[in-house]
Amino acid sequence: MSRRGPTLEDVARHAGVSRATVSRVVNGIRNVDPDIQELVRHAIEQTGYRPNRAARSLVTQRTETVALIISGAGDTFASRVFADPFFGRVVSGVVGYLRTHAMHPVLLVAESDAAREQVVDYLSQGTADGALVVSIQAADPLPGMLTAARIPVVLFARPGEETEGPQAVSYVDVAHAEGARLAAEHLLARGCRRIATISAPQSIPAARDRLDGFRAALASAGVADVPVAEGNFTVESGAAAMAELLRDHPDVDGVFAANDLMAQGACQLLREQGRRIPRDVAVIGFDDSSVAMTCRPPLTTVRQPVEKMAGAMARLLSEQIQGMHPQPVSVLFDAELVVRESA
Numbered sequence: 001m002s003r004r005g006p007t008l009e010d011v012a013r014h015a016g017v018s019r020a021t022v023s024r025v026v027n028g029i030r031n032v033d034p035d036i037q038e039l040v041r042h043a044i045e046q047t048g049y050r051p052n053r054a055a056r057s058l059v060t061q062r063t064e065t066v067a068l069i070i071s072g073a074g075d076t077f078a079s080r081v082f083a084d085p086f087f088g089r090v091v092s093g094v095v096g097y098l099r100t101h102a103m104h105p106v107l108l109v110a111e112s113d114a115a116r117e118q119v120v121d122y123l124s125q126g127t128a129d130g131a132l133v134v135s136i137q138a139a140d141p142l143p144g145m146l147t148a149a150r151i152p153v154v155l156f157a158r159p160g161e162e163t164e165g166p167q168a169v170s171y172v173d174v175a176h177a178e179g180a181r182l183a184a185e186h187l188l189a190r191g192c193r194r195i196a197t198i199s200a201p202q203s204i205p206a207a208r209d210r211l212d213g214f215r216a217a218l219a220s221a222g223v224a225d226v227p228v229a230e231g232n233f234t235v236e237s238g239a240a241a242m243a244e245l246l247r248d249h250p251d252v253d254g255v256f257a258a259n260d261l262m263a264q265g266a267c268q269l270l271r272e273q274g275r276r277i278p279r280d281v282a283v284i285g286f287d288d289s290s291v292a293m294t295c296r297p298p299l300t301t302v303r304q305p306v307e308k309m310a311g312a313m314a315r316l317l318s319e320q321i322q323g324m325h326p327q328p329v330s331v332l333f334d335a336e337l338v339v340r341e342s343a
Contacts, residue, residue: 011043017040021036021040022043064103065103066128067127067128067130068091069133070110070111071110072142086259086306090134090310091310093308101318116142116145119142123151129152129321130152130317131151133153140159153169154171154172156310157172157206158206160204170316171328172309173206173330173332174304177212178334179335180217182337186343197229197258198242198257198262200230200259214226229242231262231265233261238263241262242266246269255284257283260295260299264295270283277341283300283342284300284301284342285299288304292340299342312333
């Protein structure tokens with residue numbers, strides 16, 4: 001016959017408190033003195049008690065699960081998400097926070113209007129306590145659909161003005177324009193004078209901020225004409241944009257790409273064209289992903305602390321679920337320039 005596990009009564013005897021007090025602490029009810037909470041937690045650790053998750057959910061009305069939703073990838077979900085190190089960093093940051101708070105993620109994909117309806121219906125049934133949304137398109141209706149359904153939600157990146165539905169949504173983001181300014185000033189400081197940029201689609205707020213910040217920094221230094229070629233965050237689009245810039249502006253000597261993958265593509269094209277990096281053309285990316293270190297040469301880039309941002313996103317959602325943020329909250333992280341061989 002198997003030995004029974006520790007019970008609430010065992011914890012209560014060990015802590016010298018009532019069973020009801022232990023139950024309140026286990027279920028996260030706040031009207032317990034902090035010293036008593038610590039005493040009960042110590043007793044839980046000493047006895048090895050493990051709460052019954054099903055019973056706890058009945059009391060707290062929580063599943064201790066949150067949905068991590070990738071929205072707007074369309075039919076290219078696998079190629080865009082699993083090929084881009086950005087998404088892996090988001091997952092790492094989210095899981096890192098949730099694991100230490102006894103919460104668990106479930107990955108959902110909303111690649112179409114029908115899929116978004118299914119996601120909202122799924123979450124409306126109480127299958128998760130809230131949603132973390134990483135959107136790939138600007139005018140994404142999903143955040144508004146979730147808030148309208150009264151599902152707690154936090155976004156990765158500031159929502160665009162085009163986003164459909166209610167705008168009152170918490171989010172985390174990085175200072176994109178400031179990061180682009182750092183890139184512009186670094187290119188100028190190393191002597192570049194014919195500077196161009198590979199932008200991302202301007203329907204995306206982060207892409208607009210990076211382009212605006214880069215142009216503004218150069219304009220303040222007297223550089224009014226900044227050639228722009230647009231990519232779509234991929235290596236291939238970065239190479240195509242670099243080819244376009246060289247065709248129209250063959251004397252370009254400095255390039256800022258709006259993400260590391262496009263910067264890698266630019267470096268590949270420059271090498272194929274016999275341009276030395278950084279002697280002939282200096283290249284700077286944005287993100288400081290794993291691509292920055294595998295790029296040839298290693299990439300100077302603007303660091304976006306994705307893991308910390310994703311952890312903050314999970315923290316905000318956890319606090320929202322607990323009722324700590326009745327109004328939307330935004331968290332903005334600083335950008336940092338990381339100098340390597342490409343510039």
